[in-house]
Amino acid sequence: MSRTIVIIGGVAGGASAAARLRRLNEEDNIIIIERGEHVSFANCGLPYYIGETIDVREKLFLQTPAGIQSRFNIDVRIFTEATEIDREHKVVHCRNVTTGETLQIPYDIIVLSPGAKPIVPPFPGLSEADNLFTLRNIPDTDRIKNYVDNRQPRHATVIGAGFIGLEMAENLRERGLAVTVIDRGQQILNPLDLEMVRPLEEHMRLHGVELRLNEGVEAIEQQGRLLRLSSGGELRTDMVILAIGVSPENDLARSCGLELGVRGSVKVNASLQTSDPAIYAVGDVIEVKDRVQGFDTMVSLAWGANRQGRLAADHINGREASYTGALGTAIIKIFDMTAALTGNNEKTLSSLGVPFEAIHIHPNSHAGYYPGAAPIALKLLFNPQTGEIYGAQAAGSAGVDKRIDVIATAIRSKLKADELADLELAYAPPYSSAKDPVNMAGYVASNLMEGLVRNLQWHEVDEFSRSGGLIIDVRDEAERLAGFIPGSINITLSELRDRLAEIPKGQEIAVSCQVGLRGYIAARMLTQYGYAVRNVDGGYKTYAAIARKDNTGASGKAGTPVLKVQDPSPASKVQSQGQLSSKPQLLLDACGLQCPGPILKVYETISSMEEGQRVEITATDFGFAADIRQWCNKTGNTLEAVDVSGGKVQALVRKGQDLPDRTGAPAEQSAAVSEGTTMIVFSGDLDKTIASFIIAIGAAAMGKQVTMFFTFWGLNVLRRGQSPQVKKNVLDRMFGLMMPKGTRKLPLSRMNMGGLGAKLIRYTMGRKNVESLENLMQSAQQAGVKLMACTMSMDIMGIKQEELIEGVDFGGVASYLGAAEDSGVNLFI
Numbered sequence: 001m002s003r004t005i006v007i008i009g010g011v012a013g014g015a016s017a018a019a020r021l022r023r024l025n026e027e028d029n030i031i032i033i034e035r036g037e038h039v040s041f042a043n044c045g046l047p048y049y050i051g052e053t054i055d056v057r058e059k060l061f062l063q064t065p066a067g068i069q070s071r072f073n074i075d076v077r078i079f080t081e082a083t084e085i086d087r088e089h090k091v092v093h094c095r096n097v098t099t100g101e102t103l104q105i106p107y108d109i110i111v112l113s114p115g116a117k118p119i120v121p122p123f124p125g126l127s128e129a130d131n132l133f134t135l136r137n138i139p140d141t142d143r144i145k146n147y148v149d150n151r152q153p154r155h156a157t158v159i160g161a162g163f164i165g166l167e168m169a170e171n172l173r174e175r176g177l178a179v180t181v182i183d184r185g186q187q188i189l190n191p192l193d194l195e196m197v198r199p200l201e202e203h204m205r206l207h208g209v210e211l212r213l214n215e216g217v218e219a220i221e222q223q224g225r226l227l228r229l230s231s232g233g234e235l236r237t238d239m240v241i242l243a244i245g246v247s248p249e250n251d252l253a254r255s256c257g258l259e260l261g262v263r264g265s266v267k268v269n270a271s272l273q274t275s276d277p278a279i280y281a282v283g284d285v286i287e288v289k290d291r292v293q294g295f296d297t298m299v300s301l302a303w304g305a306n307r308q309g310r311l312a313a314d315h316i317n318g319r320e321a322s323y324t325g326a327l328g329t330a331i332i333k334i335f336d337m338t339a340a341l342t343g344n345n346e347k348t349l350s351s352l353g354v355p356f357e358a359i360h361i362h363p364n365s366h367a368g369y370y371p372g373a374a375p376i377a378l379k380l381l382f383n384p385q386t387g388e389i390y391g392a393q394a395a396g397s398a399g400v401d402k403r404i405d406v407i408a409t410a411i412r413s414k415l416k417a418d419e420l421a422d423l424e425l426a427y428a429p430p431y432s433s434a435k436d437p438v439n440m441a442g443y444v445a446s447n448l449m450e451g452l453v454r455n456l457q458w459h460e461v462d463e464f465s466r467s468g469g470l471i472i473d474v475r476d477e478a479e480r481l482a483g484f485i486p487g488s489i490n491i492t493l494s495e496l497r498d499r500l501a502e503i504p505k506g507q508e509i510a511v512s513c514q515v516g517l518r519g520y521i522a523a524r525m526l527t528q529y530g531y532a533v534r535n536v537d538g539g540y541k542t543y544a545a546i547a548r549k550d551n552t553g554a555s556g557k558a559g560t561p562v563l564k565v566q567d568p569s570p571a572s573k574v575q576s577q578g579q580l581s582s583k584p585q586l587l588l589d590a591c592g593l594q595c596p597g598p599i600l601k602v603y604e605t606i607s608s609m610e611e612g613q614r615v616e617i618t619a620t621d622f623g624f625a626a627d628i629r630q631w632c633n634k635t636g637n638t639l640e641a642v643d644v645s646g647g648k649v650q651a652l653v654r655k656g657q658d659l660p661d662r663t664g665a666p667a668e669q670s671a672a673v674s675e676g677t678t679m680i681v682f683s684g685d686l687d688k689t690i691a692s693f694i695i696a697i698g699a700a701a702m703g704k705q706v707t708m709f710f711t712f713w714g715l716n717v718l719r720r721g722q723s724p725q726v727k728k729n730v731l732d733r734m735f736g737l738m739m740p741k742g743t744r745k746l747p748l749s750r751m752n753m754g755g756l757g758a759k760l761i762r763y764t765m766g767r768k769n770v771e772s773l774e775n776l777m778q779s780a781q782q783a784g785v786k787l788m789a790c791t792m793s794m795d796i797m798g799i800k801q802e803e804l805i806e807g808v809d810f811g812g813v814a815s816y817l818g819a820a821e822d823s824g825v826n827l828f829i
Contacts, residue, residue, distance in 0.1 A: 001027075002027040002028050002029055003028050003029070003108040003109060004028070004029045004031065004105075004106060004107050004108050004109075005021060005028055005029070005030050005031070005107070005108065005109045005110075005111065005316065006031050006033060006092050006105055006107040006109070006110050006111070007030065007031065007032045007033065007110075007111045007113060008033050008082045008092070008110060008111070008112050008113060008114060008252065009033070009034065009035075009112070009113035009114040009115055009249075009283070010032055010034045010038075010039035010040055010113070011039070011040060011041065011043060011113070011115065011283075011305075012043075012113075012283060012302050012305035012306050012309065013111075013113040013115075013282035013283030013284075013305035013306065013308055013309040014032060014034075014039075014111065014113030014282070014283070014309065015032075015039060015040040015062075015063065015068070015309070016282075016305070016306045016307075016308075016309030016310050016313075017111045017113065017280075017282060017309035017310070017312050017313045018030055018032055018068070018072065018074050018309075018313075019068075019072060020309065020310045020313035020314070021313040021316065021317070022072040022073065022074060024313060024314070024317040024319070025317055026073075029075070030072075030073075030074045030075065031074070031075045031076075031077065031105060032068070032074060032075070032076045032077065033077050033080050033081075033082050033092070033094060033105075034065075034076070034077065034078045034079075034080065035079070035080065035081040035082075035097060036078065036079070036137055036138070036139065037078050037079065037138070037139075038061065038078075038137070038138045039063070039064075039065050039068065039076055039078060040061070040062045040063035040064075040068065041060050041061050041062060041137075041138055042059075042060050042061075042062060043136070043137065043302075044302055045059075045060055046060070046135055046137075046138075046140075046141045047135070047164070047167040047168050047170075047171045048167075048171060049141060049145065050141060050144050050145050050148065050168070050171050050172070050175075051170065051171025051172070051174045051175055052174070052175065053171070053174070060138065060141075065078050077094075079096055079097050079098050080094050080095070080096055080097070081094060081095050081096075081097050082094050082252055083095050083102075083252075084252070084255060084256070085110065085252055085255075085256040085279070086256075087256055087257070087276055087278075087279075090106060090107050090108070090278070091104045091105065091106050091107070092104070092105045092106075092107055092110065107278075108278070109278055109279075109280065109316055110278065110279045110280065111279075111280045111281070111282065111309075111312055111313075111316075112252065112253060112266065112274070112279060112280065112281040112282070112285060113281070113282050113283045113285070113305075113309065114249035114250075114252065114283075114285050115136075115249050115283055115284045115285060116246035116247060116248050116249055116284035116285060116300050117136065117246060117247060117249050118134035118135070118136055118242060118243070118244070118245075118246055119242075119244045119245045119246060119247055120134065120242055120244075121244065123217060123218075123219060123220045124218075124219040124220065125219050125220035125221050125224075126220055128220075128223050128224070129220050129223055129224030129240065130223050130224060131147070131151075131153070131223070131224040131225070131237075131238065131239045131240060132220070132224050132239075132240040132241075132242060133147070133239070133240070133241055133242070134241075134242045134243070135164060135168065135241065135243065144241070147239060148172070148175055148177070148239075151238070151239075153177060153238030153239045154177060154178060154238055155177060155178045155179070155180070155236070155237050155238045155239075156169075156172045156177045156178070156179050156180075156237065156238065156239045156240070156241060157179075157180045157181075157182060157227060157235060157237040157239070157240050157241070158172070158179065158180070158181045158182070158240075158241045158243055159182050159183075159217055159240065159241065159242050159243065159244060160181075160182075160183060160242065160243035160244040160245065161181050161182075161183035161185065161187075161188035161189065161190075161211070161213070162188075162189065162190065162243060162244075162245060163189070163330065163332050164243045165181060165183075165241070165243030165244075166181070166188060166189065166204075166332060166334055167332065167333075168241050168243060169181050169204070169209055170207075170209075170333070170334060170335055172241075173207060173208060173209055173335075177238075178208070178210075179208070179209045179210065180209075180210040180211075180212060180235060180237070181204075181209060181210070181211050181212065182212045182215050182216070182217060182227075182229070182235075183211075183212075183213055183215070184214065184215065184216045184230075185213065185214070186213055186214055186802070187201070187213065188200060188201055188204075188211065188213070189332070189339060191328065191330065191341055191345060192339060192341055192345060192393050192395075193345050193346045193347060193379065193393060194546065195360075195379075195458055195459075195538075195542055195545045195546050196339070196377060196379055196393045196394075196395055196545075197339070197395075198545040198546055199337075199377065199395060199545055199622060199623060200334055200337060200339055200395055201213075202622070202623075202625070202626060203334060203335060203336070203337050203622050203644070204334060204335065206622070206625055206642075206644045207335045207644065212229075212235075212806060213806050214720070214724075214802075214805070214806045215229055215230060215231055215806055216229065216230035216722070217229060217230070218230050220240070224237075224239075224240055225237065225238070227240070230720070230721060230722050231720060231721065231742075231774070231805050231806075232721050232742060232743050232744050232774040233774040233775060233777070233778045234774070234775065246284065246300055247263065247264060248263065248264050248265045248266065248284060248285040248286075248298065249284075249285055250264050250265065250266060250285060253266045253274070253281070253285070256276075258274045258275050258276060258279065258281075259274065259275035261287035261296055262287050262296045262297060262298060263298055265285060265286055265287040265298050266281045266285050266286050266287065267286075267287050268280070268281050268286050268287065270322040270323055270324060271311075271312075271315040271321055271322065271323075272286070272308055272311060272312040272315065272321075272323060273315070280312040280315070280316065282305060282308035282309045282312050283304070283305035283308060283309070284298070284300040284305065286298075286308070288304065288323070288325060288326045289324065289325035289326070290325060290326065290328075290344070291324065291325030291326055291327045291343075291411075291412075292327065292343050292344050292390055292391065292411065293344060293348070293352060293354065293390075294325070295352075297326075299326040299328050301326070301328065301329075301330060303329070304326050307323065308323055311323050327342050327343050327391075327408055327411060327412070328341070328342065328343070329341070329342040329343075329404065329405075329408045330342075331400070331401055331404065335644075336397050336622070336644065336645070336646070336647040336648075337395060337396065337397050337622060338395070338396060338397065338398075338400040338401065339393075339394070339395045339400065340393070340394050340395075340400050340401060340404040341391065341392065341393040341394075341404065342391060342392055342404050342407055342408040342411065343381070343389065343390055343391025343392060343407075343408070343411055344381060344390045344391040345381070345391055345393065346358060346381060348391075349381060349390060349391075354383075354390070355383065355384070355385075356381050356382065356383060356384070356390055357381070357382055357383070357384040357445075357448055357455070358379060358380070358381050358455075358457060358537065359379070359380050359441065359444045359445060359448065359455070359537055359538075360377065360378070360379050360458075360516065360537050360538025360542045361377075361378050361380075361437065361440055361441055361444055361515065361516065361538065362375050362376065362377055362378070362514075362515040362516070362538065362539070362541055362542075363375070363376055363378065363433070363437040363440050364376070364433065364437075364592055365396060365397075365398040365399030365400075365432075365437075366398075366399065366429060366430055366431050366432050366433060367429035367430075367432070367433050367592075368433075368592040368593060369429065369592070370429035370430055370592070371591065371592070372398065372430075372591065372592065372620065372647075373398075373591065373592030373620060374396055374397040374398045374399075374591075374592065374620035374621065374647070375396060375620070375621045375623075376394055376395070376396035376398075376399055376400055376403065376437055377394065377395045377396060377538075377541075377542075377545075378392065378393075378394045378403060378437055378440075378441055379392060379393045379394070380392050380407070380417060380420075380441045380444075380445060382416075382417035382445055383417075384448055384449055385449075386416070387416030387417045387418050387419070387445070387449055388414075388416065388417075389407065389410060389411050389415065389416070389417050389420075391411075392404060392407040392408075392441075397620060397622065397647045398620075398647070399432075399437070403436075403437050403438050406423065406425065406438045407420070407438060407441075410423070410438075417441075417442065417445035417446070417449065418442055418445050418446035418449055419442065420438050420439060420441055420442025420445065421439050421442030421443050421445075421446060422442070423436070423438060423439060423442070425438065425439065444516075444520075447520065452524065453520055453523050453524065453527075453534075453535050454523075454533070454534045454535070455534060455535055455536075455537040456510045456534040456535065456536050456537065457537055458536070458537070458538065458542045458543040458545070458546060458547075459546070461485060461510070461512075461536060461543055461547075462486075462547075464508075464510055464534075465485070465486070465487045465488075468507065468508075469507070469508045469509070469510055470489070470503070470504065470507050470508070470509050470510070471485055471487060471488040471489070471509075471510045471511075471512055471536070472488065472489055472490075472491050472496075472503070472509060472510070472511050472512070472522070473485065473488040473489065473490045473491075473511075473512050473513070473540070474491060474492055474493040474496060474511055474512070474513050474518050474519060474522045475490070475492065475493075475512075475513050475514055475518070475540070476492055476600065477490060477492070478599065478600055478603040479514060479599055479600060481599070481603070481630070481631050481634045481635055482599045482627040482628075482630045482631045482634075483540065483544055483627070483630050484540065485512055485536070485540060485543060485547075488512060491503075493513070493518050493521060493522055496522055496525060496526075497525065500529060503526070503531065505530065505531065508532050508533075508534070509526060509531050509532065509533040509534070510533065510534045510535070510536055511523050511526065511533060511534075511535055511536065512535075512536035512539055512540055512543070513536075513539045513540070514539045514540055514541055515538060515539040515540075515541050515542075516535060516536070516537060516538050516539040516542075517539075518539075519535040519536055519539055520535050522535075523535040541623065544623075545623075583609070583610055583613045585613070585614040585615065585616060586605065586609065586613070586614070586615040586616070587615070587616050587618075588601060588602065588605050588615050588616065588617045588618070589618055590602070590617055590618060590619040590624070591618055591619060591620040591648065592620055593619070593621075598617065598619045598621060598624050598627070598628075599624075599627055599628075599631055601617075602615075602617055602628065602631065602653070603631075603635075606635075606637060606653070606655055609655045610655070611655055611656045612654060612655060612656055613654070613655050614640070614652060614653065614654045614655075615652075615653050615655075616650065616651070616652050616653075617650070617651045617652075617653065618648055618649070618650050619648065619649045619651075620647065620648055620649075621649070622644065622649055624649045624651070625642055625644060625649045625651070628642070628649075628651045628653065629642075632653060636656065636657055637653055637654065637655055637656060637657070638653065638654040638655075638656065638657055639651065639652075639653055640652040640653065640654055676704050676705035676706065676707065676825075677695075677696070677699040677704045677705070677706045677707075677825040677826075677827070678706075678707045678708075678709065678825070678826050678827070679692055679695070679696060679706070679707070679708045679709065679826075679827040679828075679829060680709045680711060680714075680826075680827070680828045680829065681708055681709065681710045681711070681714035681717065681829050682711055682712055682713060682714050682828065682829065683713055683714055683749065683829055684713035684714055684715070684716040684717060684739075684740060684746060684747075685713075685746060685747060685748060685749035686743075686746040686747060686748050686749075686758050686761065686773065687748050687749055687750075687761065688749055688829050689714075689717050689743070689746060689773060690765075690773050690776065691829070692708065692827075692829050693708075693773065693776040693777055693779075693780050694776065695827070696708055696780050696785045697776065697779055697780050697783055697785070699825070700780065700783035700784055700785050701783065704825075705784070705786075706780075706783075706784070706785040706786065707785075707786045707788060708780075708785060708786065708787050708788065709788050709790060709811075710787065710788065710789050710790060710793075711790035711792075711793045712790075712793045712796075712797070713739075714829075715789060715790070715793055715794060715797060715799055715804075716739050716740045716741070716742075716745075716746065717743060717746065717777075718787065718789055718804045718805055718808055719739075719740075719741050719742050719799065719803055719804060719805075720741075720742055720803055720804065720805055721741060721742035721743075721744055721745075723741075723802060723803040723804075724802050724803075726800045726802050726803065728798055728800070729798075731798065732797075732798025733798070735797050735798045735799075736798060736799070736803075739797070743773050743774055743777070746758065746773075748761060777805075781807050786809060787807065787808045787809065788808070788809045788810065788811050789801075789804060789808050789809070789810050789811075790811070790812065791810050791811065791812050792812055794810075
């Protein structure tokens with residue numbers, strides 16, 4: 001006997017269910033109700049059509065309504081919206097969205113697949129904005145692409161740094177737009193952990209994308225052309241993409257009384273049945289179980305929707321079917337890099353109180369001696385006692401997808417962390433190494449599980465040092481020129497045995513190298529000599545991902561030559577003002593080099609060159625862009641250009657620093673010469689702060705390196721107007737309540753009159769066309785002015801890092817004195 005099965009919504013879940021239902025039963029009457037025009041399309045490909053990587057619109061369509069009808073004998077009703085489900089009489093009430101005509105469709109079984117809708121906060125001014133878009137379907141895509149094609153905007157703002165937001169940022173940048181990404185969180189891609197996304201953030205900046213993290217939008221003005229920000233600043237833009245997240249399309253389920261779960265998603269059992277056994281639900285609308293820990297969650301990904309659609313169809317036809325949860329395996333392309341994850345991240349495990357161990361490794365994507373090898377940052381999370389794998393994350397320019405897919409399979413198969421070493425994976429030099437990165441993760445995990453080594457995580461390093469621990473950097477001296485852990489001493493691995501007498505036995509020791517391998521060797525050596533020793537997990541490379549502040553912003557830093565990927569002309573390379581060598585320019589291929597990496601190769605090459613000679617270096621490690629800047633600054637060489645394209649970093653370095661040219665004209669001064677300006681901002685008064693930033697911007701405009709050191713009351717200038725909740729003791733909270741919170745609350749030093757004076761001076765500045773303090777601060781940062789908060793003063797006054805605006809560095813007196821030493825002007829305000 002035939003049944004009427006009504007599928008509400010198409011795309012991944014609904015279309016998969018419909019096709020499987022027909023393949024299993026030729027007799028049933030299957031009806032698809034779709035509100036829009038398109039019932040089966042590649043929604044994951046929409047950003048790439050906007051970016052013109054996908055050049056033909058029709059390629060987005062997987063099946064047309066006519067094609068589904070003819071191939072599967074399925075009644076497809078487009079432009080038809082289900083408005084109500086009458087469960088008592090088993091009738092779906094519908095409305096034709098073009099004609100307004102209503103109809104009723106009797107059903108035996110319903111499959112709900114309405115998906116999820118973009119979250120649109122009620123920003124003031126939202127309804128007046130004519131340049132604001134969300135991305136969910138083909139009509140959304142057409143509107144965005146037509147706007148970019150016909151209006152030719154110069155700047156786009158993407159609100160939200162999740163998967164869709166970053167894909168849109170990349171594709172709009174590829175179309176030639178300047179792009180700003182705004183997110184209230186402290187990082188992009190929240191499903192990954194902080195240290196795993198920092199290299200991705202740096203990579204986006206290298207490609208000209210401005211990231212404003214710990215920032216939000218408070219209001220939209222001038223029909224979407226001006227955004228008021230939570231920090232008190234403003235941003236002018238030509239178009240806005242809202243990509244904050246999605247919420248389940250649950251109106252039908254809620255109105256007909258189905259049980260709802262987390263964030264309003266529809267509760268289902270393992271067979272995908274709702275609280276009404278005659279109604280199934282699949283896709284982004286449903287609540288699922290976290291496959292690792294078992295908690296209720298939402299996972300809005302295409303694989304789950306497709307799988308659920310098939311399983312629901314199986315169960316409807318009496319076949320055994322069970323959906324047991326989601327790992328949340330996901331992947332994203334960000335320009336030349338890829339990031340992927342599976343299972344739980346560290347944030348989730350910590351919030352659940354689950355004991356875990358984390359390891360970080362940095363192997364090559366394939367054999368280093370075969371061209372094109374690039375490093376992968378791989379993180380594995382597991383139970384150190386049982387070996388149960390909780391999750392993994394990876395980032396790199398090649399081979400990321402394969403490794404995460406293998407680990408996702410291992411989790412599904414309940415392999416233990418140390419058993420990853422036993423996986424026999426395909427190997428040839430173009431594809432992998434004899435010890436695949438997944439095998440290497442297994443080896444490192446087994447060392448921990450067997451007690452051969454104890455790790456020190458990147459976020460524990462600074463506290464370890466402050467508490468009296470000794471950190472020994474076992475890298476070569478040349479590697480430290482590109483950065484090192486503050487307070488560490490340098491004893492190279494080859495010298496370690498001969499210098500044991502210098503290492504105190506009664507002190508806890510940590511060893512560090514570049515990526516962790518030499519550190520492990522050193523830890524094993526010292527352990528056997530009776531030392532209590534820990535290895536810095538992932539080495540300096542993992543630590544530096546967080547500790548080293550980004551200096552490759554979208555507009556570069558003052559005095560730092562940068563050749564951007566999408567600069568209009570290669571002629572923007574900096575013209576040398578130093579003495580050039582008569583010797584030819586050298587080419588150095590540092591692609592695929594294992595630790596100690598390209599920097600050592602650069603050091604060896606530069607040492608053999610004569611003054612003024614140039615070398616062009618190519619590397620596949622995107623961290624090299626930051627490393628080479630630091631190295632040149634430390635060694636007195638000149639970085640003339642940096643380019644990131646085609647999956648590689650190219651840097652042009654000239655030996656030596658700028659000299660007076662042959663005409664006798666003065667050359668630009670490098671940062672090492674005393675042509676900088678440092679300012680101690682002690683005051684938290686509005687007028688003095690305005691004066692400070694005007695001076696700083698003027699100095700930066702003259703090519704000076706400017707550092708503003710904020711201490712005591714001056715720290716209030718850097719406080720966010722709306723900061724996240726942080727844990728504080730009573731005294732710290734009292735301090736916070738008594739002090740002005742952000743620039744909008746700063747008083748005048750004279751004639752404040754209970755805050756009226758500050759308002760009057762702001763009003764007068766506006767009338768005189770003088771930039772507001774918030775705009776001055778933004779301009780200063782864009783000009784390369786370094787804002788540094790005094791950590792000692794922060795501790796005394798109970799101010800936490802999370803309470804300060806984005807882009808602030810943190811340091812003590814030594815940091816200030818280091819900047820002051822290179823400065824010709826020092827001011828106290």
